[in-house]
Amino acid sequence: MTPDTLFDRVLEIQSSYPGASGRLSTLIDRIGIAAKVTSNDLNRSRMADTMNQTEGVNPSGELSKWLDNKASDNFKKALASTGLCCALISEEEDGVHIVPGNEDGQYVVAYDPLDGSSNIDINVTVGSIFAIWTRVTKAGKPTDEDILRTGRDLVAAGYVMYGPSTVLVYACEGSIDAFTLDPAIGVWYMSQPDIKIPGRGNTISVNTARGHLWMPYVRQFYDWLHTEEYSGVGKKASGRHVGSLIADVHRTMVRGGVHMYPAGEDYPNGKIRLMYEAAPLAWMLERAGGKAVTGTGEDILDKQPSQVHDRCPIILGSAYEVDKFEEFRLAWEKENEAFS
């Protein structure tokens, strides 16, 4: 029987691993609760007059809103109370939060509690993203070896999309499924099992206002997306860019195509954060059959963070488009090697 709630699906996955402790299932359940509270906070924010309240800057120097900090607290409370996490990393907090009394906890969880929050006042979709690792050391205070992990090491990841409906997409080793919240009864119902990204799409998503700052091969790839070769077969290529990461990545995951935030002169290392944005989304995309690269010669999943708030350029989407991007990059590098 197909499970029809998040709870059923998580139990089904758990039962497929003989001897599973149910700890990861507990974390997902708690993340589901944090997401429901955050969804409610967002829905009420206009009436409660909390929508535009600002509260200083986050560790990356960006203006943070009351809602950013509230969402961060929602995730922190939900996860810390499980007793299973030794360390929590939030976009809104400096450094790493070592959970008091839980130093032996098995999991490290990184999250962007409210991504795209500059879009809230215009009622555009925003999201939360989470990444879950099991620690490397056995016990005691977690070390850098436990915390500064690549996407390759993830055991589970997901995102929540607060849009016309609230949708939680959860991926673990063998599956990636979407669940839609019924707000009347607070239940996550499965709405899209076994998500697979099309092998090629027709959607191009990037902030073109930064185009003059891109590397030449990014421009060449972008121009190619407007040729007959790309749109000649199948549907005509179409530009779709929200400027809110989860909305852009979810559309790309479901419909195919490519979404990019490449490195440029303004953001030499890209803008998107590695540990709680790029890595979990790349890991999910790979499970759905897509690809994700940095555009500077690395698979996002292999990129090693040097600190928890590192950034990373992203080029992600259908395998066809990302492979083509890599062709342009390699050709440009080869040509320029000859002159260096």
Ligand code: FDP
């Ligand atoms: P925001 O600054 O609104 O929080 O990661 C942050 C992010 O949004 C992403 O959601 C979005 O994809 C990106 O920044 C947009 O940045 P630009 O406005 O520079 O294109």
